[in-house]
Amino acid sequence: MSLAAVLAESVTRPVFQDIGWLGKTTFYVVSTLAILVFAWGWWRRAAKYRRGRPAGRAGVLRAGLFGRPFAGVRRREDRSSVAAVAANSSIIRRDRGTGIAHLLIFWGFLTAFMATVILTVDYDIVRHLSRLITGHEASFFHGPFFLVYTFVVDTMGVALLAGLVYMGVRRGLRRPGQLDYTRAEQPEGGYSRGRLVAGDWVFLGLLLGILVTAYLLTGLRVLSQDLPWFTVFSPFGRLVADGLAGLGMTPAAAASVHTVVWWVHAALALGFVAYIPFSKAMHILIDGVNLLAHDRSATRRLPAPAPQKAGYSEIGDFTWKELLDLDACTKCGRCHDVCPARTAGAPLSPRDLILDLRQWVDTSAGGITLLDRETRTDATGPLSPNGHSGIAGRVVSARTLWSCTTCMHCVEVCPVGIEHVPTIVQLRRRLVDEGTMDPTLQTALQNLATQGNSFGKSARMRARWTRELETPIKDARKEPVKYLWFVGDYASFDDRLKVNSQTLARILAQAGVDFGILYEDEWNAGNDVRRVGEEGLYEMLAEHNIEVMRNAQFEEIFTTDPHSLNTLRNEYPERGAAYKVWHYTELLAHLIESGAIPVRPLGYKVTYHDPCYLARYNGVVEAPRRILAALGCELVEMGRNRADTFCCGAGGGRIWMDDSFLTERPSENRIREAVQLDVDNFIVSCPKDVTMYGDAVKTTGHEDRLRVRDITLLVSEAMVGPVDPPGALVRATA
Ligand code: SF4
Numbered sequence: 001m002s003l004a005a006v007l008a009e010s011v012t013r014p015v016f017q018d019i020g021w022l023g024k025t026t027f028y029v030v031s032t033l034a035i036l037v038f039a040w041g042w043w044r045r046a047a048k049y050r051r052g053r054p055a056g057r058a059g060v061l062r063a064g065l066f067g068r069p070f071a072g073v074r075r076r077e078d079r080s081s082v083a084a085v086a087a088n089s090s091i092i093r094r095d096r097g098t099g100i101a102h103l104l105i106f107w108g109f110l111t112a113f114m115a116t117v118i119l120t121v122d123y124d125i126v127r128h129l130s131r132l133i134t135g136h137e138a139s140f141f142h143g144p145f146f147l148v149y150t151f152v153v154d155t156m157g158v159a160l161l162a163g164l165v166y167m168g169v170r171r172g173l174r175r176p177g178q179l180d181y182t183r184a185e186q187p188e189g190g191y192s193r194g195r196l197v198a199g200d201w202v203f204l205g206l207l208l209g210i211l212v213t214a215y216l217l218t219g220l221r222v223l224s225q226d227l228p229w230f231t232v233f234s235p236f237g238r239l240v241a242d243g244l245a246g247l248g249m250t251p252a253a254a255a256s257v258h259t260v261v262w263w264v265h266a267a268l269a270l271g272f273v274a275y276i277p278f279s280k281a282m283h284i285l286i287d288g289v290n291l292l293a294h295d296r297s298a299t300r301r302l303p304a305p306a307p308q309k310a311g312y313s314e315i316g317d318f319t320w321k322e323l324l325d326l327d328a329c330t331k332c333g334r335c336h337d338v339c340p341a342r343t344a345g346a347p348l349s350p351r352d353l354i355l356d357l358r359q360w361v362d363t364s365a366g367g368i369t370l371l372d373r374e375t376r377t378d379a380t381g382p383l384s385p386n387g388h389s390g391i392a393g394r395v396v397s398a399r400t401l402w403s404c405t406t407c408m409h410c411v412e413v414c415p416v417g418i419e420h421v422p423t424i425v426q427l428r429r430r431l432v433d434e435g436t437m438d439p440t441l442q443t444a445l446q447n448l449a450t451q452g453n454s455f456g457k458s459a460r461m462r463a464r465w466t467r468e469l470e471t472p473i474k475d476a477r478k479e480p481v482k483y484l485w486f487v488g489d490y491a492s493f494d495d496r497l498k499v500n501s502q503t504l505a506r507i508l509a510q511a512g513v514d515f516g517i518l519y520e521d522e523w524n525a526g527n528d529v530r531r532v533g534e535e536g537l538y539e540m541l542a543e544h545n546i547e548v549m550r551n552a553q554f555e556e557i558f559t560t561d562p563h564s565l566n567t568l569r570n571e572y573p574e575r576g577a578a579y580k581v582w583h584y585t586e587l588l589a590h591l592i593e594s595g596a597i598p599v600r601p602l603g604y605k606v607t608y609h610d611p612c613y614l615a616r617y618n619g620v621v622e623a624p625r626r627i628l629a630a631l632g633c634e635l636v637e638m639g640r641n642r643a644d645t646f647c648c649g650a651g652g653g654r655i656w657m658d659d660s661f662l663t664e665r666p667s668e669n670r671i672r673e674a675v676q677l678d679v680d681n682f683i684v685s686c687p688k689d690v691t692m693y694g695d696a697v698k699t700t701g702h703e704d705r706l707r708v709r710d711i712t713l714l715v716s717e718a719m720v721g722p723v724d725p726p727g728a729l730v731r732a733t734a
């Protein structure tokens with residue numbers, strides 16, 4: 001093959017092969033209509049997002065677009081970046097097979113789109129303009145450019161095909177549970193989700209149809225041109241041509257069939273363009289933006305209520321990001337799969353919550369969604385056009401909203417950056433304002449308001465556990481200390497946990513740590529109160545603690561409670577109280593590793609439970625494991641660990657609510673997971689976990705097989721001289 005042959009203008013392909021002027025005119029008219037429908041659809045969606053409040057995401061978007069361009073591609077990062085979106089890393093991270101299939105579809109589709117744009121630029125702009133200006137028709141769509149173009153388009157089409165086939169097989173044959181759209185809560189009056197399923201298949205079918213007809217077109221064109229040499233640069237199109245020739249098709253027959261297939265392909269492609277903004281296909285454009293606007297700290301640090309509002313009651317209360325979240329959902333079911341509430345038999349699925357809100361918002365805002373919506377036989381149900389008398393408690397039932405443990409697993413696994421928890425809390429704020437809550441929760445909130453703790457005990461009793469210590473703990477209000485120990489309600493008041501707090505105090509004293517507490521002036525930190533939706537009470541608790549801390553003398557804080565840690569670390573700074581806040585496992589790991597706490601190997605075989613608010617919310621996963629390693633314990637991991645830990649069921653105020661309606665408590669589910677491992681000790685690092693799992697080993701009948709122990713007790717057991725033996729600082733109770 002000579003260079004001249006490669007450079008020849010004949011090395012190209014016809015654009016409107018055998019399509020006459022009438023056909024061309026029809027094509028341009030229909031194309032214009034399709035683009036107008038596309039633009040109108042997006043204009044309607046944009047109008048809906050404009051009804052939302054500002055979301056304060058300018059900084060996040062800026063960072064995603066321009067800062068740290070490769071953040072999040074390989075490692076888990078706080079922000080998504082353009083590169084992370086392009087690499088589909090949020091999809092691949094937890095499901096490699098599906099993620100890679102999506103990556104092939106993503107780049108295959110993008111290549112096909114760009115190929116169409118390039119062809120349009122050449123055929124409709126360059127050729128016309130050059131003829132107008134110079135009198136000669138110029139084109140860049142030939143020679144080496146064409147050869148590279150055709151090769152890339154041809155091979156990337158196969159990548160797209162492979163991805164689509166994988167998705168089709170997964171959905172149609174493998175049918176993973178997360179793609180089952182059966183509702184966690186079956187609403188009265190019945191429902192049908194057949195259209196949701198149809199929406200998935202139409203989306204997949206349209207893409208497959210466009211792709212298959214594209215290859216058929218290439219094959220027919222190549223055959224009709226009598227297989228010119230350069231068509232080897234379309235290896236798969238050429239394969240189709242060879243196949244058709246092998247079946248006995250002549251070039252003349254190929255040319256006439258080509259026209260028919262050309263129109264079918266054009267109709268499918270243009271129909272798809274018009275279909276995008278009204279269907280599941282809208283995620284093609286929405287999800288990248290949603291990921292770039294995703295702020296992982298939005299769940300750690302909850303947003304304030306809408307101005308002048310106690311929770312959400314209408315579309316205008318949502319931020320534009322929250323409205324975008326609703327449209328971004330692809331129904332992948334990852335959140336549905338991991339949700340501890342759903343697993344426990346509660347009527348909550350984060351996926352369904354998002355879909356219900358989406359349908360309600362679309363119905364109320366006059367949005368148009370084809371297929372991808374649920375139908376209800378109840379004509380006045382919350383998702384019907386007549387049923388818009390309130391979101392919290394109606395579109396999403398009160399029990400659904402109260403079932404959430406705010407474990408954040410849904411947010412963590414969602415590949416498209418949806419932030420379920422802040423929305424749930426905004427809806428809970430409405431329920432709290434209306435007084436729609438469990439009586440037990442109401443009592444806990446009253447206790448918190450009057451006594452500063454959920455136990456309803458006098459504030460003077462908060463530090464009672466310290467009375468049994470021979471060495472008194474310093475009062476950080478009265479004398480300077482290096483560390484302020486924020487003990488938390490459970491570690492202070494619960495009699496079952498008293499020994500853990502005392503043991504930690506003893507260990508720290510023996511290690512020479514300079515620490516103190518706030519005694520009766522410590523109030524509940526307010527993390528769970530805020531997640532319940534009682535913003536006013538949260539503010540009261542936080543302001544009190546901040547005022548007391550301002551008058552105390554300390555350098556850093558450590559806390560026993562991961563829930564307190566979260567609000568102290570992430571939410572108090574907004575109120576002007578920015579301190580270094582540690583979890584006690586971080587402090588213990590440091591003390592052991594620095595030699596301040598000498599330990600001997602224990603040789604236990606243990607498993608460790610990561611608390612959601614420690615591991616998922618705040619990324620503290622290595623410190624407890626480093627302690628266990630230093631203590632010579634063999635750690636056998638449960639399948640769900642670190643950021644993918646399984647919730648105990650206590651968070652988000654659930655510990656104050658009735659759970660008798662659950663088919664299996666999350667803590668029981670967790671214990672059943674642990675007993676599959678051949679371990680004796682179930683190690684925890686959260687006071688609430690001691691009570692939750694202490695109860696769960698009893699109710700599941702595994703009390704004899706598994707000991708639930710706070711990690712502090714293991715450290716105490718492993719401590720060796722020259723320090724005093726364990727218990728020396730603990731005076732026998734009278
Ligand atoms: S935060 Fe946890 S409990 Fe709540 S919806 Fe998400 S996964 Fe379910």
Ligand code: SF4
Nearest residue numbers: 329330332333335414
């Ligand atoms: S909310 Fe996210 S994780 Fe859940 S189904 Fe939708 S896209 Fe998937």
